[in-house]
Amino acid sequence: QTTIFYPTYLCLVLDSVINKLIECSTNSFSPESVRLVDGAGLCSGRVEVKSNQSWASVCEADFDRQDAEVVCRDVGCGAPAALQGGLYGEGEGQTWDKEFQCKGNESLLLDCDTSDRENNTCLPGNAVGLTCSEPDDVRLVGGGSRCAGVVEQSDQGEWRIVGADDCDVAAVVCRQLGCGSTVSALPGNITGTFRVSCSGSESSLRECWRIYDLLPGLTLICSESVRLVDGAGLCSGRVEVKSNQSWASVCEADFDRQDAEVVCRDVGCGAPAALQGGLYGEGEGQTWDKEFQCKGKESLLLDCDTSDRENNTCLPGNAVGLTCSEPDDVRLVGGDSRCAGGVEWYDQGEWRTVGTEDWDQEDVVAVVCRQLGCGSTVSVLPGNTTIGFVVSCSWSESSLRECRRSEDLLPGFTVICSDLLVQPDIFLTDSMGGVSRGHQGPKMFRGYNFTITCSTQPQYPGGSFLLTFTGSNRTQTQPAVNHSAAFLFPAADDSHQGNYSCVYDNYVFSHSFSSESELLSLTITASPLPAFIIRHVVVLLILLTAITTSYLYYKPTRRQKRVNRVSSMDLYVNAMEMVSLSSRAEAGLGDEREAQGTE
Structure with missing residues (x-):
């Protein structure tokens, strides 16, 4: 055998490690960590602790607010926001057989005392679910509101500007801060310390990728009180309002066209296009317990009056869904039609030409034609104007605001969409x-x-x-x-x-x-012939017949003047009687028709 000699300090280190491993193996407190599972992100889910190398759920009876404060701190989140049995399901493993005795100020759940449970059973539906608030590692500064400004993230004890080139980052930040939907996302003038890239589904910026590229900082405006969720883009979805730090859907009976106009304005979109209960699902939270009384001219939903609901129930399928038109922040110019011309985007009070990479041009143009309601793309031609920013899309966006944007310099381009001609x-x-x-x-x-x-x-x-x-x-x-x-x-x-x-x-x-x-x-x-025309024609024919007869058969002589005068008079009287009889007959026939019509 070969003898190996270790330095004295190395032997001391190895001895300490072995003793620690022995201590861990015999420690009666078996859970090594805690986690939140089946929730919406890192800071919500069913509480599970590690027990004998497997995970066990915790019974609601063995867990209180002080325990929740420690768990939220242990997983790196903010203060507890919701604590309830069955909130995030039951899980499939065992149930933890201890009761926590945390004081609330411990840093880790391992630091808390435990005691044996009085009742060794945990009824179904009592596996404790916990929602922690997001950590205060993101903020918006310089915008006059906690929901507007430049994005900053806490990094190693100091706040650093976040750079980004897509709207997915904006959606995550607004969601994490509890500020509703994104109203606008624009690059700032200061270069960020690092770049963040998100998919849009994350619950916090910590879940996104961080890349140390240098990009302009991102300036956001979020809607503080209302949001549209589960829709096709930023301007459609189920209406939800903020209530006691959580989001509540709105019943269709409590929401009308004037309320919709304010909501669309609040989230930075155009006029309402569709308003219907159940249009974008029901949601999983509570229902807003007030009725809005907006006049339609308010800038924010917070400015509207509210009243108590007459009926405190909202039937399934009545959570109101809203589709707003896209804002008029994109246009085509120089083509003699709103569906043809160079692409311009309204940015900070002025219209600026938009450019794009060659490989991304088709996707960007498809979004522009769709946003303007101009059908599909017919052709794309290069332009001569150099612009101040470049847009990159994935084709599926409903508006250019949802695409990524950078401050590169590329030539603009001219678009022709299929709905070029106005409707005749x-x-x-x-x-x-x-x-x-x-x-x-x-x-x-x-x-x-x-x-x-x-x-x-x-x-x-x-x-x-x-x-x-x-x-x-x-x-x-x-x-x-x-x-x-x-x-x-x-x-x-x-x-x-x-x-x-x-x-x-x-x-x-x-x-x-x-x-x-x-x-x-x-x-x-069929063409109707008026009755009065028929009546006058009949009268004229009768008169003409009488006069003709008189002229042909009664020629006057001197000896027959008196006779002829009398005969002519008699003939005239007879003719008038015939006219009178004809008129009465017509009147009788008209009365009979009128009586039949009335009947």
């Missing part, structure tokens, strides 16, 4: 008064000529109009003259009844574009 107009006219208006659209009397006119705004010269008719699937095409075209139709009959629409086609920017009008629904109906 369609209307019906005639020259003989044969058109009447109904609730379902215009009505045309049979036998009358009519004209359908297509027109559009003077946007681009040229183009043509295609008139489609769904009644027989036939179409007609005419060139656009002075931005309009008139389609003439002969005497109307039942074959003309149906839906018409105008499709405007034009070739601009080396591409063909089209836009379709709304439908015009045309009904063909």
Whole structure:
């Protein structure tokens, strides 16, 4: 055997380590650590302690507020916010067989005393769940509010500016500070000490990656009192308001259009577009116990009056969901259309040209066309203007605000979206008064000529109009003259009844574009002949017959003057009696028709 000689100090160290291992193996206090599991982040979950190399849940009866303070401190979080049995499930392992006796000021749960449990059973639903507040290692400074300013994170005892180039970091910071949704996220003028990158789902900035690149610091504005969750972007989701440091959903019965206008303004979005109960799920927390009384002009939801709810229950499916339109912070300029031109973004009171990397251009343009409601991308052309920042998107964002942004210098670009042309107009006219208006659209009397006119705004010269008719699937095409075209139709009959629409086609920017009008629904109906016309025609015919008869059969002579005068008078009287009888007959017939109509 070979003898190995160790220095004396090394033997002393090894001896100390061996003694410590022996002490640990015989220590009656078996748990070595504590954790929170099945929660929303590092600072919430079911309390579990380590027992004999396995994890055991803790019974609610063996755990109080002082124990919770120590656990929150042990896992590196803030003060306890919620403590309840069954809050985060039961777990699948054993139950811890001791009762903690913490004083509340210990640094670690291992430092607390324990005692045997009086009752060795723990009923289902009593595994203790704990929610700790997030640690105060993130703050916003210089914004006049705890929910606005430059992002700073505590690092080794001092506050350092955080650099970031994406909106996911902003969402995590606002969430961690309990400040609701992100209203705006802009790069600052000071370079950050380190860069943070998040996926957006983290509960605190500590869960994000830290990279020591140098990027401009991030300036945030968060909504302090309201947020939209589980939606497709920053401007849609279930409405939740802050209540006693927790978030509560709002019942649809307590929320109206004016309240929605304030909420959309509060979170930095445009006007409300959709408002409906259950639109974005129910949520898992409590329901707000007040009814909002906003006038619609308030800047913040906190400025609105509230009143007690008449009914304290909110049925399932009634948690109000809200979709706000995107804010008008993006536009296309120089293309003679709101759907074509160079991309500009409104930043700190001025419009600035946007650029992007070649490999990311398609994704950015898709987001721009979608945000503007201009359909899909048709083409992208390089621009000549050098800009102050670059945007990078992943295509799925609903607005440019959700994309990453950096202060690199790249040329801008020109976008053409598919909805380039404005919607044309369609209307019906005639020259003989044969058109009447109904609730379902215009009505045309049979036998009358009519004209359908297509027109559009003077946007681009040229183009043509295609008139489609769904009644027989036939179409007609005419060139656009002075931005309009008139389609003439002969005497109307039942074959003309149906839906018409105008499709405007034009070739601009080396591409063909089209836009379709709304439908015009045309009904063909019989032409009514007024009764008073019939009555006057009958009277005139009777008079004409009487006069003609008198002239032909009663020629006057000298000897027959008196006789003829008398005969003429009698004839006149007879004629008038016939007219009177005819009028009474017409009146009687009209009364009879009126009586039948009344019946």
